[in-house]
Amino acid sequence: MAESTNGEPRIGVYVCDCGTNIAGKVDVPAVVEFAGSLPHVAVAREYKYMCSDPGQEIIQKDIKEMGIDRVVVAACSPTMHEPTFRKAVQSAGLNQFLFQMANIREHDSWVTEDPVEATEKAKHIIDAAVHRVVFQEPLEAIEVPMNSDVLVVGGGIAGIEAALKMADAGHTVHLVERDPSIGGHMAQFDKTFPTLDCSACILTPKMSAVGKHPNIKLHTYSEVTEVDGYVGNFKVKVNKKARYVDIDKCTGCMLCTEQCVVAKVPNEFNESLDNRRAAYIPFPQAVPLRATIDPERCLQLTRGKCKQTCVEACGPGAIDFEQKDELVELEVGAIIITTGYQTFDNERIARYGYGQLPDVISSLEFERISNASGPTGGEIVCKNGEKPRSVAILHCVGSRDENYNEYCSRVCCMYSLKFSHLIKEHLPETEVYQCYIDMRCFGKGYEEFYKRLMNEGVVFIRGRAAEVTAASKRQAETEGKLLVTVEDTLLGVVRHLPVDMVILSSALQAQPDAKEVAQLFGFGCSSAGFYIERHPKLEPVSTVTDGIFIAGCCQGPKDIPDTVAQAGAAAAGALALVDNRTVKIEPTISYIDPEKCSGCHICVGLCPHNAIVYDAELDAAQVIEAACKGCGVCVSACGSNVPVQRGFTDEQIFAEIEGALA
Amino acid sequence: MSKPKFAMYWAAACGGCEIAVLQIKEKILEVAENFDIVFWPVATDFKYKDVEAMADGEILLTLFNGAVRNSENEYMAHLLRQKSQVLVAFGACAAQGGIPGLANVSTAAEIKELVYIDNPSVQNPDRVFPVERFEVPEGELDLPHLYDTVRALDQVEDVDYYIPGCPPEGPQIWAVLETIIGILKNGGDLPPKGTVLGAGTKTCCDECSRVKKEKKITGFKKPWEVPWDPETCLLEQGIICMGPVTRDGCGGRCTSVGMPCRGCYGPPPGVTDQGAKMLSTLASIIDAESPEKIAEIAATVPDPLGTFYRFGLAKSMLRRAKV
Numbered sequence: 015m016a017e018s019t020n021g022e023p024r025i026g027v028y029v030c031d032c033g034t035n036i037a038g039k040v041d042v043p044a045v046v047e048f049a050g051s052l053p054h055v056a057v058a059r060e061y062k063y064m065c066s067d068p069g070q071e072i073i074q075k076d077i078k079e080m081g082i083d084r085v086v087v088a089a090c091s092p093t094m095h096e097p098t099f100r101k102a103v104q105s106a107g108l109n110q111f112l113f114q115m116a117n118i119r120e121h122d123s124w125v126t127e128d129p130v131e132a133t134e135k136a137k138h139i140i141d142a143a144v145h146r147v148v149f150q151e152p153l154e155a156i157e158v159p160m161n162s163d164v165l166v167v168g169g170g171i172a173g174i175e176a177a178l179k180m181a182d183a184g185h186t187v188h189l190v191e192r193d194p195s196i197g198g199h200m201a202q203f204d205k206t207f208p209t210l211d212c213s214a215c216i217l218t219p220k221m222s223a224v225g226k227h228p229n230i231k232l233h234t235y236s237e238v239t240e241v242d243g244y245v246g247n248f249k250v251k252v253n254k255k256a257r258y259v260d261i262d263k264c265t266g267c268m269l270c271t272e273q274c275v276v277a278k279v280p281n282e283f284n285e286s287l288d289n290r291r292a293a294y295i296p297f298p299q300a301v302p303l304r305a306t307i308d309p310e311r312c313l314q315l316t317r318g319k320c321k322q323t324c325v326e327a328c329g330p331g332a333i334d335f336e337q338k339d340e341l342v343e344l345e346v347g348a349i350i351i352t353t354g355y356q357t358f359d360n361e362r363i364a365r366y367g368y369g370q371l372p373d374v375i376s377s378l379e380f381e382r383i384s385n386a387s388g389p390t391g392g393e394i395v396c397k398n399g400e401k402p403r404s405v406a407i408l409h410c411v412g413s414r415d416e417n418y419n420e421y422c423s424r425v426c427c428m429y430s431l432k433f434s435h436l437i438k439e440h441l442p443e444t445e446v447y448q449c450y451i452d453m454r455c456f457g458k459g460y461e462e463f464y465k466r467l468m469n470e471g472v473v474f475i476r477g478r479a480a481e482v483t484a485a486s487k488r489q490a491e492t493e494g495k496l497l498v499t500v501e502d503t504l505l506g507v508v509r510h511l512p513v514d515m516v517i518l519s520s521a522l523q524a525q526p527d528a529k530e531v532a533q534l535f536g537f538g539c540s541s542a543g544f545y546i547e548r549h550p551k552l553e554p555v556s557t558v559t560d561g562i563f564i565a566g567c568c569q570g571p572k573d574i575p576d577t578v579a580q581a582g583a584a585a586a587g588a589l590a591l592v593d594n595r596t597v598k599i600e601p602t603i604s605y606i607d608p609e610k611c612s613g614c615h616i617c618v619g620l621c622p623h624n625a626i627v628y629d630a631e632l633d634a635a636q637v638i639e640a641a642c643k644g645c646g647v648c649v650s651a652c653g654s655n656v657p658v659q660r661g662f663t664d665e666q667i668f669a670e671i672e673g674a675l676a
Numbered sequence: 677m678s679k680p681k682f683a684m685y686w687a688a689a690c691g692g693c694e695i696a697v698l699q700i701k702e703k704i705l706e707v708a709e710n711f712d713i714v715f716w717p718v719a720t721d722f723k724y725k726d727v728e729a730m731a732d733g734e735i736l737l738t739l740f741n742g743a744v745r746n747s748e749n750e751y752m753a754h755l756l757r758q759k760s761q762v763l764v765a766f767g768a769c770a771a772q773g774g775i776p777g778l779a780n781v782s783t784a785a786e787i788k789e790l791v792y793i794d795n796p797s798v799q800n801p802d803r804v805f806p807v808e809r810f811e812v813p814e815g816e817l818d819l820p821h822l823y824d825t826v827r828a829l830d831q832v833e834d835v836d837y838y839i840p841g842c843p844p845e846g847p848q849i850w851a852v853l854e855t856i857i858g859i860l861k862n863g864g865d866l867p868p869k870g871t872v873l874g875a876g877t878k879t880c881c882d883e884c885s886r887v888k889k890e891k892k893i894t895g896f897k898k899p900w901e902v903p904w905d906p907e908t909c910l911l912e913q914g915i916i917c918m919g920p921v922t923r924d925g926c927g928g929r930c931t932s933v934g935m936p937c938r939g940c941y942g943p944p945p946g947v948t949d950q951g952a953k954m955l956s957t958l959a960s961i962i963d964a965e966s967p968e969k970i971a972e973i974a975a976t977v978p979d980p981l982g983t984f985y986r987f988g989l990a991k992s993m994l995r996r997a998k999v
């Protein structure tokens with residue numbers, strides 16, 4: 015490698031066209047010329063795609079032949095290609111931290127309208143990077159042991175699938191589920207589109223496999239309350255809510271349920287269409303098949319007074335009213351979040367009458383009444399117990415609507431078709447109307463399923479329903495019916511459909527606590543609350559936090575095949591990490607010089623990762639390297655600027671500011 | 677061989693620095709023995725014209741105390757720089773602007789208005805103000821012109837060393853003088869230009885005898901509002917103590933008697949703006965769940981500017997929009 019002659023830095027600046035992404039707006043040759051004129055810059059070049067192999071080779075060649083000892087690439091966001099260029103620089107023999115990325119795409123060409131301004135901005139961004147890179151120092155990644163256990167949060171089909179995959183690969187998997195049983199939404203369905211497999215038939219074996227798997231530690235009725243650490247070494251606190259039942263003793267015999275005196279608790283598994291007891295098992299296939307006592311409804315727990323017939327009935331003596339919440343601490347190497355979705359609150363669209371008109375029901379309610387193990391034993395009936403002679407299914411309730419959710423929920427067209435089929439199967443004489451905006455049947459076998467339904471006599475009306483009202487009592491032929499007003503946009507007429515039942519195909523939405531969960535685990539969520547993947551195409555199940563993955567509907571509405579595919583991808587991503595013995599962590603962490611520290615303790619209590627300890631012998635605070643995440647809290651809090659964040663020193667940051675303002 | 681020459685000058689300051697020099701007690705005799713005292717208005721009868729008459733660089737060592745806030749201070753700063761080989765900004769005012777620097781939130785006119793008109797103990801219905809020039813039969817009298825902006829010595833002239841403190845501690849003053857005398861006698865190199873002499877390189881907390889633990893502040897209090905506790909870190913008691921952002925060297929004298937550090941030794945190495953740094957530090961240890969609660973706690977800070985910038989306003993990043 016050619017040495018620099020006088021100890022002065024020799025900087026190479028490489029400006030990427032990114033096809034037309036950058037060059038379409040920024041005058042790249044002018045920017046290159048400008049970069050070449052900056053102090054210490056030995057070479058400045060333009061290339062069409064810097065991230066391509068030939069692009070990287072240009073940099074490597076310059077390092078080897080020209081003695082370039084600091085590299086600036088002006089291209090896209092560092093979240094995109096910083097790793098690419100770091101590797102390229104390192105393999106040419108230069109320390110990867112002597113590289114700096116200047117983002118002239120996301121921060122500039124994509125967001126600046128005027129080409130002249132965009133070009134000027136690119137110069138400033140590059141100037142900042144050049145100023146900064148002068149002060150950058152070689153750093154070495156820190157290698158720490160990898161914990162091979164994994165955590166899955168959310169026990170719907172996504173969590174079940176991911177847990178089984180990783181457990182089968184020989185890893186200990188902790189599966190944390192908020193409800194008393196795993197299963198998620200899929201456990202509520204009777205059939206699944208487009209193949210019409212019986213949901214229970216395909217889900218139950220997986221659920222019981224989870225329950226029996228020697229490598230899976232199931233934590234139901236539990237929630238994660240604290241997450242600390244970093245890839246390879248996460249420390250997680252899980253609150254196991256008191257079930258008031260010793261699950262080691264409980265046999266799932268349901269005698270406590272039968273004897274429980276509190277009978278009128280709305281049964282959430284059946285969408286509150288019927289009631290359960292305060293002592294309950296959510297559904298017969300529940301895993302674990304163990305009772306839970308509802309602390310908000312149990313007389314003993316709310317009023318301290320009950321005959322305790324459940325205790326009497328329980329042979330093994332599993333009921334324990336003294337049980338307390340328990341905090342379990344887990345250590346894992348990787349985490350997969352599969353917390354799923356909730357459905358839209360139909361009452362928000364008052365004109366559809368949900369909550370007012372008894373036979374306007376939600377899609378999940380229909381799932382339950384069409385389910386053989388549901389509250390009606392699979393009989394599709396109205397609230398008065400009679401079979402509906404006509405049913406309207408209203409699409410896009412809360413989806414594709416700027417007032418609620420702009421996005422398409424992706425599964426409603428298909429489950430609406432499924433519902434039509436189930437109605438036609440149970441009640442062939444019943445008329446079924448679908449009021450849709452567009453039929454979106456994009457998946458494998460979906461279009462075919464749609465065709466099949468068209469031949470089953472379902473009436474498709476293209477138009478979003480305007481309202482649902484109770485038909486006037488004065489008109490004999492429609493008395494007691496619901497009237498659906500909809501503009502049939504293909505015929506250009508407004509229709510009033512008299513029906514006995516209206517099913518609202520409600521949107522899929524992020525969980526109500528999605529934002530808090532995202533914050534807890536340290537990644538972002540969209541304004542709608544769906545978790546943001548690291549890259550929409552190339553890293554759809556990774557998050558910005560290394561070692562934390564997402565899968566299923568928590569990332570966005572999707573069907574079961576996509577959910578399961580993502581779960582597998584997330585499991586593969588996690589396995590690719592935890593199968594290593596060690597993990598390299600970024601060396602851009604904090605360092606405290608004991609010679610300079612006064613031991614005032616200000617930083618000690620502040621470190622969010624407990625990475626700072628007070629060393630009495632040195633009378634100084636010290637950073638535990640493996641625990642430090644380089645957040646910078648200690649750096650800003652210290653009264654005497656003693657902690658130094660490597661890679662973000664005052665010198666580097668001030669130089670960068672100076673360059674940006676130059 | 678004639679002895680090296682020594683000067684001391686009092687600019688915009690209270691005079692405490694002058695007294696502080698006498699805290700070296702009988703050692704003052706050693707100073708006199710090793711130096712020729714050529715200018716020290718408070719102690720000896722020399723006139724400005726005596727200094728003006730000297731050759732450039734004739735004085736070896738000048739200890740300049742006080743900030744620069746009027747034309748006379750500024751004239752003397754330039755003059756003493758010209759005549760001295762080593763110019764030391766002595767004390768908090770010369771080093772950082774000191775307490776006079778707090779005047780930088782007002783103008784000279786506002787200050788005069790307060791002193792000569794709005795002062796409750798002043799009766800001045802005719803609005804009589806001092807004038808800068810006044811004719812008397814013997815000739816013209818003049819007063820220095822008061823500036824709007826108070827400056828530290830190094831904002832006016834090139835400074836070789838700084839001895840911080842309000843005032844600098846006697847033993848520290850002696851240590852500096854002793855070193856210089858030693859170098860004069862036995863040879864050796866002076867410290868690099870810009871060095872802070874007579875102080876440490878850590879913070880006041882390093883010297884403070886109190887026990888330090890993790891800090892979480894739920895409200896600020898004044899020293900008399902808390903029960904006497906000679907053990908616990910004052911900051912942990914909710915008393916704003918500038919110790920964490922103040923250079924050590926004083927020996928932790930204030931905190932040892934239950935008074936919070938006021939910050940007179942200036943920022944520690946690596947910190948440019950002592951007040952801003954204290955804000956950053958305090959903000960980090962306020963213990964509150966909501967922005968409202970934070971605002972509530974922050975509102976209990978007594979006199980924020982005077983607390984955080986008691987000595988450092990002139991040299992801080994807070995400047996007049998137009999000077």
Ligand SMILES: Cc1cc2nc3c(=O)[nH]c(=O)nc-3n(C[C@H](O)[C@H](O)[C@H](O)COP(=O)(O)OP(=O)(O)OC[C@H]3O[C@@H](n4cnc5c(N)ncnc54)[C@H](O)[C@@H]3O)c2cc1C
Nearest residue numbers: 168170171172192198199206207353354355566567573574
């Ligand atoms: C009416 C309806 C019918 C549908 N029919 C079909 C169909 O026929 N075919 C098809 O392919 N798709 C269908 N879908 C889509 C299908 O429901 C989803 O694709 C699938 O359920 C997504 O699984 P999931 O694991 O991501 O989420 P979920 O099923 O929602 O599971 C999430 C799990 O995580 C738990 N959880 C949430 N937050 C936490 C937390 N903080 N801590 C711990 N646990 C938590 C929940 O309790 C739940 O058990 C239908 C959807 C609806 C609304």
